[in-house]
Amino acid sequence: MGDEKFDYQAVPIPSYAEATGQPSSSRSDLGDGNDLERQELLGRDHAETRGYHPPTVESARTSLDELESAASRSDRESVEELRRELDQMDVDDSSTSLTGRHSALRHRFSKQLSSLSRTLSAIQRPFQRYMPNFRFTINLNDTRAHFKDQGCILLLRVFALLLVVTLVYVFFIADVFNINSRMSMGQSYSAASVENFIQGHINETNIAENLRRVTNYTHVAGTEGSFALSQWIEQEFHNAGFDKVTREEFQVYLNYPRKDGRRVAIIDPPSLAWEAKLEEDNAQDLIFHGHSKSGNVTGPLVYANFGSRDDFKLLANKGISLKGSIALVRYYGTETDRALKIKAAELAGAVGCIIYSDPAQDGFVQGPTYPEGRYMPKDGVQRGGVSMMSQVVGDVLSPGWASTPGEKHRLSPEESPGLPKIPSLPLAWRDAQPLLQALKGHGSKVPKEWVGGVPKIQEWWTGDEKSPVVHLMNLQDEVERQPIYNIHGRIEGMEERDKKIVVGNHRDSWCMGSVDPGSGTAAFLEVVRAFGELLTYGWRPLRTIEFVSWDGEEYNLIGSTEHVENEIDELRANAFAYLNVDVGVAGPNFRVSASPVFERTVLQILSRISDPYANATLKDLWDQKGSKIAPLGAGSDYVAFQDIAGTSSIDFGFDGEPYPYHSCYETYDWMVKHVDPDFQYHKILAQFWGLLLLDLSENAMLPFDLEAYGNSMSRWVQDLDKFAKSKKAAVNMEPMFKAAAEMTANAIQFESWNKIWHDTVWGMGGYESNVMAVQRVNHNARMAAFDTNLLDLEKGGGIPNRTQFRHVVFGPELWSGYDASLFPAIRDSINTGNWTLTQYWIDRVANIIHHASDKLLH
Numbered sequence: 005m006g007d008e009k010f011d012y013q014a015v016p017i018p019s020y021a022e023a024t025g026q027p028s029s030s031r032s033d034l035g036d037g038n039d040l041e042r043q044e045l046l047g048r049d050h051a052e053t054r055g056y057h058p059p060t061v062e063s064a065r066t067s068l069d070e071l072e073s074a075a076s077r078s079d080r081e082s083v084e085e086l087r088r089e090l091d092q093m094d095v096d097d098s099s100t101s102l103t104g105r106h107s108a109l110r111h112r113f114s115k116q117l118s119s120l121s122r123t124l125s126a127i128q129r130p131f132q133r134y135m136p137n138f139r140f141t142i143n144l145n146d147t148r149a150h151f152k153d154q155g156c157i158l159l160l161r162v163f164a165l166l167l168v169v170t171l172v173y174v175f176f177i178a179d180v181f182n183i184n185s186r187m188s189m190g191q192s193y194s195a196a197s198v199e200n201f202i203q204g205h206i207n208e209t210n211i212a213e214n215l216r217r218v219t220n221y222t223h224v225a226g227t228e229g230s231f232a233l234s235q236w237i238e239q240e241f242h243n244a245g246f247d248k249v250t251r252e253e254f255q256v257y258l259n260y261p262r263k264d265g266r267r268v269a270i271i272d273p274p275s276l277a278w279e280a281k282l283e284e285d286n287a288q289d290l291i292f293h294g295h296s297k298s299g300n301v302t303g304p305l306v307y308a309n310f311g312s313r314d315d316f317k318l319l320a321n322k323g324i325s326l327k328g329s330i331a332l333v334r335y336y337g338t339e340t341d342r343a344l345k346i347k348a349a350e351l352a353g354a355v356g357c358i359i360y361s362d363p364a365q366d367g368f369v370q371g372p373t374y375p376e377g378r379y380m381p382k383d384g385v386q387r388g389g390v391s392m393m394s395q396v397v398g399d400v401l402s403p404g405w406a407s408t409p410g411e412k413h414r415l416s417p418e419e420s421p422g423l424p425k426i427p428s429l430p431l432a433w434r435d436a437q438p439l440l441q442a443l444k445g446h447g448s449k450v451p452k453e454w455v456g457g458v459p460k461i462q463e464w465w466t467g468d469e470k471s472p473v474v475h476l477m478n479l480q481d482e483v484e485r486q487p488i489y490n491i492h493g494r495i496e497g498m499e500e501r502d503k504k505i506v507v508g509n510h511r512d513s514w515c516m517g518s519v520d521p522g523s524g525t526a527a528f529l530e531v532v533r534a535f536g537e538l539l540t541y542g543w544r545p546l547r548t549i550e551f552v553s554w555d556g557e558e559y560n561l562i563g564s565t566e567h568v569e570n571e572i573d574e575l576r577a578n579a580f581a582y583l584n585v586d587v588g589v590a591g592p593n594f595r596v597s598a599s600p601v602f603e604r605t606v607l608q609i610l611s612r613i614s615d616p617y618a619n620a621t622l623k624d625l626w627d628q629k630g631s632k633i634a635p636l637g638a639g640s641d642y643v644a645f646q647d648i649a650g651t652s653s654i655d656f657g658f659d660g661e662p663y664p665y666h667s668c669y670e671t672y673d674w675m676v677k678h679v680d681p682d683f684q685y686h687k688i689l690a691q692f693w694g695l696l697l698l699d700l701s702e703n704a705m706l707p708f709d710l711e712a713y714g715n716s717m718s719r720w721v722q723d724l725d726k727f728a729k730s731k732k733a734a735v736n737m738e739p740m741f742k743a744a745a746e747m748t749a750n751a752i753q754f755e756s757w758n759k760i761w762h763d764t765v766w767g768m769g770g771y772e773s774n775v776m777a778v779q780r781v782n783h784n785a786r787m788a789a790f791d792t793n794l795l796d797l798e799k800g801g802g803i804p805n806r807t808q809f810r811h812v813v814f815g816p817e818l819w820s821g822y823d824a825s826l827f828p829a830i831r832d833s834i835n836t837g838n839w840t841l842t843q844y845w846i847d848r849v850a851n852i853i854h855h856a857s858d859k860l861l862h
Contacts, residue, residue: 193543195702202694203612205534208683211690212676214526215518215683218511219672222289225512225556225563226258226486233511234489237553240529241493244536246551248494254407254566255485256399257417258559261292265479268358268429268439271302272473276442280435285383288668289515291430293342293359294389294559295400298480299427301355303330304471307443307464308352309454310337311345311359313819316352324447324466327353330474332439332467334362334456335386341821343390343424350426356476357428360436361386364457366662367433374669378660378678382434384667387514391560394816396422397643397808398565401484404808406570409487417482422560427478433458439474440464446471488512488555490563495535497548497701500781503788504548505700506582506651507531507693508564508641510557515668518675521557523588524657527690528553534694545701547580554641557586564641568649575649576795580788581700582645582653585693589675589685591660594622594692597634597824598654599646599791599814600716602696604709606633606654609695616684622692635720636814639822647811650792652708656692658685704772705762706784710860711755713790714748717853720813720826727834734839739850740827747857754860757783786860793856796829796848803829812849 217236223229234251241249269279282291306326309315311333319326331349339345342359349357363369366380373381380386391400399407400422401414417423440461447466455464497503509528510521532551556562568575581602592615596606610623618625636646642653660679664670680686699707721744725737761780765772772780795810796802802810809815815828818835825831830849833842 195698198538198543198702199695199698201538202534202698203691205537206530206687206690206694208687210533211526211530211686212683214529215522215675215686216672218522218525219516219518222515222668223511223513223517224260224289224515225559226256226483226488227260230512230555231489234491234553234555237511237525237529238491240532241491241551244493244532245539246493246536247496248492250492250494252490252492252567252570253409253487254399254490254556254563254570255409255411255487256407256556256559256562256566257295257401257420257482257484258486258488258556259292259295259298259483260481261290261478262480263290265477266290266292266429267475267477268431268435269475270305270438270442270472271475276472278438278442280431280438281383282385282429282431282435284385284432284668286668291385291387292478292480293387293428293430294514295391295423296429296478296480297424297427298478298482299356300477300479301330301427302473302475303328303355304467304469305330305332305439305443305474306354306447306467306471307332307440307450307454308349308466309450310334310339311348311357312337312339313348313351314338315454316348318451319466320352322448322466324468325353327469329354329467329469329471330356330358330476332358332360332436334360334365334436336362336365339821340823341393342388343392344394344819344821346390346424346426346428347392350424354426356426356474358431358436358439358474358476359386359428360431361433362436362456362458363433366665367457369457370662374664374674375677378663378674380662380664380667381669383432384664384669385430385432387430387666389559390424390428392422392424393560393638393643393822394818394820395806396420397561397638397648398569399562400560402566402569404569406566407485408566408570414484417484427476429476429478437461442472443467488563490555490567491553493532493551495539495545495549495551497546498544499546500784501548502578503580503785504550504578505697506550506552506579506645507697508552508554508582509585510554510563510641512555512558512563513670514558514666516671518670518672519590519663519679520587520665520670521585522670522672523590523675523680523686523689524585525553525588527588527686527693528585530686530690531694531697534690535697545698546704547701549697549701557641561641561643565644565648568644572649575645575651576792579645579649579651580706580784582642582651583693583696583700584640584642584645584653584655585657585689586640586655587657587659588689589658589680590663591658591679592617592685593629593659594626594656595631595634595659596654596656597636598656599636599652600633600713601652601708601710601787601790602654603633603712605696605699605707606656609692609699612695613688613691616682616688622688635824635826637822637824638816638820643816646791647809647815650795650811652788652791654696656689658689705758705780706787708787708790710751710787710790711748714744714751717744717747717813720744724827724830727831728842731834731837733834733842735834735843735846737846739847740853743850743853743857747853750857750860754786790856790860793859794852796852804832812852 218233221229223233238249238251266282267279268282270276284291306319306324306329308319308331311331315338316326326349331352331354333345333349335342339348345359346357361367361380361384363380367373367382368379370379371377373379396403400420401407401417402411403422405411405413407414437458437460440458443465444463445465447468450464450466509524511525513521516522535549552567554563557564594610598606607623610626611621613622614620615622615625636642636653636655640655642655645651646653664674721737721740724740728735728737761776761783764776791811794812796812797810802808803815809828812829813826815825817825817828817831820828827849829845830842833845
């Protein structure tokens with residue numbers, strides 16, 4: 005179906021020499037055909053629009069320049085008192101910056117106040133032609149006046165002074181400007197017209213072509229394919245006309261499979277001798293686990309269901325020892341994180357671990373498999389990283405600091421707490437079938453819930469120390485300083501240049517990656533193109549926008565984490581929000597995980613986007629399904645922003661049924677045949693992304709919802725209390741309840757100023773004074789700093805033994821894997837059964853929440 009709509013010729017994986025070629029960049033020429041579109045974008049009736057447009061000083065400058073050009077020089081001591089009064093209105097730049105507007109206004113005050121002494125002399129000139137008999141000179145130093153008719157001159161002086169005072173108030177003190185429309189490079193924009201432009205210029209054909217190109221070749225992090233893809237994305241940033249495009253390099257620990265270095269085989273008894281095929285039938289790329297341990301081990305085979313700690317505990321209770329064994333477990337289930345499956349096997353005594361894809365979770369038991377259906381075929385293999393993301397995030401050899409080129413402070417692989425200690429390999433159920441069959445009669449029959457969907461297994465047994473012996477070999481290439489590259493594209497804001505909204509998507513994948521992350525990358529590039537087109541009209545956002553293509557996400561979120569660690573102070577001070585898309589489209593169900601501050605803006609945007617196949621908006625469907633914004637987990641590039649930098653983060657996309665996740669069957673053709681043939685869900689994903697980005701970068705009042713945060717905090721504390729009681733924890737949770745209640749009350753009081761600003765500005769017909777603008781920017785800065793203030797930055801702070809993670813609300817528990825966890829330090833302490841330690845963390849977290857909410861008002 006896709007081949008009929010789009011004619012595209014696949015290309016081979018380029019070499020490094022070919023990939024590093026720098027194509028010339030150019031802005032696209034919109035041509036005369038866009039004149040009507042330009043009029044539509046710029047020519048709205050501003051009295052009917054609702055957008056914010058920051059104050060412009062051009063009209064005031066023009067008027068003053070005309071006066072100054074006719075003025076004679078005079079002393080300015082008489083305005084020093086006025087200067088001092090205006091200086092008292094200044095704000096502390098360390099707490100808030102109006103980099104574009106405020107600094108310009110301060111310069112303007114200084115420049116134009118210095119010329120006030122010349123203004124009175126200039127005012128006399130238009131009157132001289134009508135009063136030829138009057139001759140007067142005004143000196144501001146000694147106020148001496150020489151005139152023939154003192155009565156007339158006195159009246160003229162009074163009139164001139166009133167005129168000057170009026171001009172000073174209007175242009176320097178009140179500094180009022182219409183927020184119905186915003187001026188940029190001589191053009192006027194309304195918020196509604198800009199939103200309509202972005203929503204209307206997202207093109208599904210472009211997205212389809214982006215995805216086809218992204219999936220032309222494999223692009224594992226650190227390989228030629230990923231490098232070539234980074235070159236293309238970098239060029240797209242240049243084509244969009246971004247103000248600054250940069251390539252950011254880190255040198256990190258990665259591993260790669262050797263073709264003859266991997267083996268899974270039954271070697272004893274000889275009658276059961278067998279060896280796994282390993283590779284998928286389409287053989288696009290070798291199967292392996294990212295960050296797996298090299299090793300060559302043998303041992304009896306033991307089946308351990310989903311590989312959770314409870315599963316291994318059940319085996320121990322049955323008297324089945326895993327010491328020296330090879331553990332066989334399946335993906336998904338009660339332990340979602342493949343790294344934690346391997347860690348649990350290691351703790352149980354296993355010397356190796358095999359993880360296979362069971363059709364009960366993602367294969368024919370669910371429905372038709374590819375190519376007839378969407379599910380994993382029998383030879384499909386789920387690759388993936390197996391480093392301990394809940395222990396170390398980013399480069400496993402530099403936890404807490406960036407692996408920049410030349411950085412010498414690094415751990416050895418043996419020292420890293422984030423790397424597994426036993427070798428592992430992934431398998432298709434085709435290869436797991438003979439292993440499961442060989443276990444018959446060994447150990448004990450499994451519980452009903454342990455029975456998988458692999459066919460032709462007459463009886464499911466656990467195995468034991470007398471099971472058939474399996475050889476597991478995983479010898480690989482390990483590179484301790486492999487270059488990876490993030491690509492940054494920046495659009496400078498015109499009011500708060502230092503404050504920024506960061507927009508990210510990773511580009512590396514385990515094979516073709518049409519869903520993860522290709523669907524997100526394809527939409528990301530279309531958002532980039534649409535904003536680039538908007539720039540050609542002279543538009544600029546109020547706040548800076550930074551688009552980033554991350555590398556190395558599949559290996560423990562490396563690219564984004566190294567960037568955050570490298571820019572930690574700047575991000576904590578100036579990053580207002582981080583917008584992440586990883587899996588963009590895997591089905592029709594929209595989902596959002598986020599800091600609660602995004603609740604209001606998310607629901608508003610869902611109301612203006614319609615589902616392409618249902619006669620309803622996304623908000624209607626959201627409400628019908630009872631959907632809620634979920635807390636953030638630990639599975640994508642938002643982790644470092646939210647949990648380390650304290651930048652309020654959001655992750656979103658369309659979910660669906662299981663698919664050939666991380667296999668080489670996750671292709672462009674699969675997407676076209678079974679998920680989004682017309683790329684309509686990709687289109688509305690990009691629309692949502694673009695509108696959210698506009699709301700955060702263009703809205704004068706940052707659209708954060710701190711009341712929603714307060715309400716969520718109260719619910720989360722109640723859940724924490726229930727968890728503690730379920731563990732019979734002897735602790736006092738009252739400090740947490742008190743902190744949550746205080747936060748809710750402070751958030752309500754804090755957000756009351758939003759109404760004051762709104763009533764004041766709109767009560768003046770949509771005009772905002774400069775004083776009110778300064779107050780608004782301070783208010784925005786406090787809003788944006790709330791998540792940052794929830795970081796535990798004291799000495800010894802952060803989650804115990806995992807101090808990279810500093811946020812006291814969000815962060816991974818030791819055994820939560822990718823799943824969302826709230827108050828991780830407290831929950832980990834409860835799980836230890838140490839109530840003294842638990843009470844310590846309850847008090848500490850409550851105190852941090854108290855101080856964060858207090859800073860909203862003081």
